[in-house]
Amino acid sequence: MQDFEKILENNNVKPTAMRLLVLQFLLNKKVATSLTDVENYFDKSDRTTLYRTLKTFVEKGISHKIDDGTGITKYALCEENCHCEIDNDLHLHFHCTNCNETICITDYKIPRITLPTGYIAENINLVVKGICDKCNKK
Amino acid sequence: MQDFEKILENNNVKPTAMRLLVLQFLLNKKVATSLTDVENYFDKSDRTTLYRTLKTFVEKGISHKIDDGTGITKYALCEENCHCEIDNDLHLHFHCTNCNETICITDYKIPRITLPTGYIAENINLVVKGICDKCNKK
DNA sequence: TTGAAGTATGCAACAGAAGTGCATTATTTT
DNA sequence: AAAATAATGCACTTCTGTTGCATACTTCAA
Numbered sequence: 001m002q003d004f005e006k007i008l009e010n011n012n013v014k015p016t017a018m019r020l021l022v023l024q025f026l027l028n029k030k031v032a033t034s035l036t037d038v039e040n041y042f043d044k045s046d047r048t049t050l051y052r053t054l055k056t057f058v059e060k061g062i063s064h065k066i067d068d069g070t071g072i073t074k075y076a077l078c079e080e081n082c083h084c085e086i087d088n089d090l091h092l093h094f095h096c097t098n099c100n101e102t103i104c105i106t107d108y109k110i111p112r113i114t115l116p117t118g119y120i121a122e123n124i125n126l127v128v129k130g131i132c133d134k135c136n137k138k
Numbered sequence: 139m140q141d142f143e144k145i146l147e148n149n150n151v152k153p154t155a156m157r158l159l160v161l162q163f164l165l166n167k168k169v170a171t172s173l174t175d176v177e178n179y180f181d182k183s184d185r186t187t188l189y190r191t192l193k194t195f196v197e198k199g200i201s202h203k204i205d206d207g208t209g210i211t212k213y214a215l216c217e218e219n220c221h222c223e224i225d226n227d228l229h230l231h232f233h234c235t236n237c238n239e240t241i242c243i244t245d246y247k248i249p250r251i252t253l254p255t256g257y258i259a260e261n262i263n264l265v266v267k268g269i270c271d272k273c274n275k276k
Numbered sequence: 277t278t279g280a281a282g283t284a285t286g287c288a289a290c291a292g293a294a295g296t297g298c299a300t301t302a303t304t305t306t
Numbered sequence: 307a308a309a310a311t312a313a314t315g316c317a318c319t320t321c322t323g324t325t326g327c328a329t330a331c332t333t334c335a336a
Contacts, residue, residue: 014332016284035322046286051323053284069205069263071293072322094257111249113264118271119232125207127263133256152303154313173293184315189294191313209322210293 011060018045022053023062023077032066032074032093032102068095068102069127076104093125096132103132149198156183160191161200161215170204170212170231170240206233206240207265214242231263234270241270 004023008015025041026033038050054075057063066074092110094103110126142161146153163179164171176188192213195201204212230248232241248264 014283016331018285047322048287048324049285067205067207067209067265069207069265071205071209071211073209092251094253097260105254107254108251113230113246113266115232115266115268116243116245116271118274119266120269120274121266122235122268123266125265125267127205127265128251128253128257128259128261129263130253130260131258133254136256136258152312154302156314185293186295186316187314193295 007062011062013056013060013062018042018049019053019056022050023057026057026063026075026077030103032068032076032104034072034074036072038075066093066102066104067125067127068093069129070095070100070102074102076102093127094132095127095129096135097129098131098135101132145200149200151194151198151200156180156187157191157194160188161195164195164201164213164215168241170206170214170242172210172212174210176213204231204240204242205263205265206231207267208233208238208240212240214240231265232270233265233267234273235267236269236273239270 004020004027005015007023008019013019021042022038025038029037035047035051035054038054039045039047042050054063057077058065058075063075063077066076068074092105092108094105095101096103105128110124113121113124115121142158142165143153145161146157151157159180160176163176167175173185173189173192176192177183177185180188192201195215196203196213201213201215204214206212230243230246232243233239234241243266248262251259251262253259
């Protein structure tokens with residue numbers, strides 16, 4: 001409990017009840033989570049509050065935003081070894097078309113990309129779609 | 139004109155007036171195009187018709203669908219040297235955050251990705267965001 | 277400790293994109 | 307020409323993301 005509060009406070013986010021719950025939820029869920037996912041879990045709370053909570057988390061560097069190509073924004077608290085949070089950093093996400101989950105694959109490193117002259121890369125997003133580990137076993 | 143009809147017929151799509159116009163539009167526009175783009179261009183026609191026209195093009199292999207991470211589905215008829223259309227093929231798209239255009243970069247080849255055991259890749263989507271050629275010159 | 281200022285929350289509402297159902301129109305086939 | 311099939315256009319729904327505004331809750335200074 002104390003830990004969660006520390007995470008928020010360290011990032012200049014006031015630890016309200018809702019924020020603690022959302023943080024806890026994201027920490028438990030290891031996969032990228034959509035606003036709707038969070039909404040369904042906390043069916044008592046308001047969409048907007050959750051939306052703004054997630055937005056705050058992203059702004060304050062607690063969570064990051066993922067475009068997994070499904071058209072639905074995902075959020076994820078990355079683990080220590082995940083380099084998803086900074087600018088030109090590597091982003092490899094796996095989206096399972098069966099269970100619809102988006103997983104952060106931290107092992108794979110994206111090689112440097114040489115763009116045609118004149119192009120400036122600010123951000124790289126690599127999404128692999130297919131069948132994940134769990135679904136494959138079934 | 140005949141050429142356009144051939145393209146459609148070769149892919150088992152009946153060449154209606156609307157479809158020919160949309161095809162022509164996509165051919166002229168070298169960048170990835172959203173439904174709204176098409177809609178704005180043909181302001182007389184109905185959204186649904188255009189939506190279904192694009193859907194048909196994708197289904198019949200004339201065009202392909204692009205997830206460029208903006209949350210808006212884009213469509214593009216790729217040129218001969220673009221390998222965007224089949225299964226495990228390379229997809230490199232550049233999305234310019236300035237002019238908001240999504241460009242198919244055919245020169246860059248995506249290296250084979252080794253996923254953790256159990257994962258099956260069906261599709262790879264690599265989107266680089268930044269400033270494009272044209273915007274850079276300005 | 278009260279009151280003001282600041283922040284968070286919840287409700288309502290809106291915008292844009294995607295998608296469906298159905299009736300109408302056009303095209304093809306027999 | 308009639309029947310069957312396909313395309314189109316309209317209306318409407320759903321879902322995600324987002325903003326505005328009023329209310330509630332904190333914090334902090336007088």
